[in-house]
Amino acid sequence: SNIVWRIVDLSEFIIKDFDRQDIYELVAEMGEPKYRSDQIFSWIYKGIHSFDEMTNIPVYIREALKEKYILNSARVLKILHSKIDDTTKFLFELKDKNIIESVLMNYKHGYTGCISTQVGCRMRCSFCASGIEGRIRNLTPGEMVDQVLMMQEQIHGKRISNVVLMGSGEPFDNYDNVIKFIRLINDEQGLNIGMRNITLSTCGLVEGILRLSQEGIPINLSISLHAPNDKLRNLLMPINKRYNIRGVLDSCKQYIDITHRRVTIEYILIKGVNDLKEHAHQLADLLKGGLFHVNLIPINSVKEKKFEKPGLESINRFQRILKAQGIVVTVRRELGSDIDAACGQLRRRHIKKPVNLLGVDIC
Numbered sequence: 560s561n562i563v564w565r566i567v568d569l570s571e572f573i574i575k576d577f578d579r580q581d582i583y584e585l586v587a588e589m590g591e592p593k594y595r596s597d598q599i600f601s602w603i604y605k606g607i608h609s610f611d612e613m614t615n616i617p618v619y620i621r622e623a624l625k626e627k628y629i630l631n632s633a634r635v636l637k638i639l640h641s642k643i644d645d646t647t648k649f650l651f652e653l654k655d656k657n658i659i660e661s662v663l664m665n666y667k668h669g670y671t672g673c674i675s676t677q678v679g680c681r682m683r684c685s686f687c688a689s690g691i692e693g694r695i696r697n698l699t700p701g702e703m704v705d706q707v708l709m710m711q712e713q714i715h716g717k718r719i720s721n722v723v724l725m726g727s728g729e730p731f732d733n734y735d736n737v738i739k740f741i742r743l744i745n746d747e748q749g750l751n752i753g754m755r756n757i758t759l760s761t762c763g764l765v766e767g768i769l770r771l772s773q774e775g776i777p778i779n780l781s782i783s784l785h786a787p788n789d790k791l792r793n794l795l796m797p798i799n800k801r802y803n804i805r806g807v808l809d810s811c812k813q814y815i816d817i818t819h820r821r822v823t824i825e826y827i828l829i830k831g832v833n834d835l836k837e838h839a840h841q842l843a844d845l846l847k848g849g850l851f852h853v854n855l856i857p858i859n860s861v862k863e864k865k866f867e868k869p870g871l872e873s874i875n876r877f878q879r880i881l882k883a884q885g886i887v888v889t890v891r892r893e894l895g896s897d898i899d900a901a902c903g904q905l906r907r908r909h910i911k912k913p914v915n916l917l918g919v920d921i922c
Contacts, residue, residue: 574628575701669720677728689727697733731767763807787841843884
């Protein structure tokens, strides 16, 4: 399979892009009563594979929907189950033949789905496989919803209770679609996933952080920081040249002041790069006095990158230094290391050389 570099507007065709108001307007255009919209919306989130399964909807309405709308925006291409832990990685093929990936994780508190928000990514973080080809296109809300529904189908009657937007792509680079997706999965007639069970991870797009603070949706915000000074972060994350550490943290403090919500700082630990004692002290100085929680993430190795995971002693030392400075800190448990669970890895294994069907740079 090849990456398909294509600009396609599927939003008017994928019915899962529609919220309840959208479906109400659709039904009103058909001259049907409002209650039909609630019926249709409810069916969509039951994981059906055909409009014909909407058994309480008249046949003529089902036929009209089939003519114009796509019900399922993706198909499962590959599923990998970890032999180390209860983690499952999914490779999905979209209608335009582009490929995305998601991860299903089983915790004591229930199942968590980690989804992608873009095909590829244009942030080009140096430790991540997702951005190697850049961003191909944004995902629609319905394509994000389908990742959750298709993963949920594999756990046979159980539900995904938590969703993290930490897969391929930068959520704030696809802001409007991401916010609509969050509202869709939160809808009580949809998946009814609580806002506090939804986590969005960003590399620090300041405008997105400030916009989110005004949305009135109490989700969890995580910042991919990964370095305690601008010189190092410039090397690891090119986006820092536009949004430096001070700017990112200032916007986080505004977010905290407005929402009264704690912000998680994600910090990938890379051997000999950002895991030294001085880095821990610098990070503590940056975060002191703020409503922050640090999540240390020993790096998943990526074939195309040369970074290595630190030893346990280095990880524990970094954690101890932060704790001693009064910083709340945890170390993320490694999941799915045997199934290419780091962002973009499985997709990279599957695809061949990118093919740009347009012959132009669309990023």
